[in-house]
């Protein structure tokens with residue numbers, strides 16, 4: 001695996017490519033779950049290569065198991081601001097507002113097993129945004145949801161990252177759905193065999209007009225012959 005990648009603050013980057021290409025590995029390197037054998041990982045210009053995930057200014061969402069199953073939705077979201085089980089009044093208001101922002105008002109007492117897959121991912125999104133980390137890493141968090149729900153979740157994510165008028169969060173999104181990248185990503189990186197084989201603006205990358213490997217992956221190769 002060999003990656004050389006630079007992403008602007010506020011950019012939404014989609015990572016696409018065949019199974020085993022290294023998409024999750026790239027995210028894990030950015031998050032700190034893996035340490036590179038050589039090279040560096042800089043976030044906001046600061047070398048974070050040796051820092052643990054908890055020490056990095058980011059939140060990560062996986063396809064599943066983002067929540068603690070024994071804790072309520074409220075507690076799961078509250079962990080975004082405090083590790084303590086007791087929250088003060090101001091923190092309670094923040095958590096309730098975060099749940100409301102993802103359309104889950106009144107779901108605070110539910111445990112993950114009592115919610116649908118989409119609702120669980122909304123809870124995870126609420127926690128991620130409550131943490132206010134500038135970088136959000138998404139490893140196919142909506143892949144298990146149907147097309148309409150996936151679209152709704154991406155819309156929700158797009159809205160959440162722009163809130164408060166500040167700089168939008170930077171997003172790395174691994175996806176097996178090129179249409180998700182087309183509708184939301186600024187740039188698309190195509191990974192193959194442990195390298196970024198091609199990278200460019202989403203429109204150009206997904207049109208199939210560029211790199212033949214990308215066209216082949218997208219199933220567009222024949223149209224370009």
Ligand SMILES: Nc1ncnc2c1ncn2[C@@H]1O[C@H](COP(=O)(O)OP(=O)(O)OP(=O)(O)O)[C@@H](O)[C@H]1O
Nearest residue numbers: 017018019020021022023024025026174176191194
């Ligand atoms: N901890 C590990 N140790 C050794 N090899 C690993 C490890 N994790 C993943 N790999 C290998 O590295 C390669 C890239 O895996 P990775 O999970 O990054 O691919 P991916 O592009 O995310 O695939 P998918 O789309 O199927 O999730 C695969 O060949 C995988 O078998």
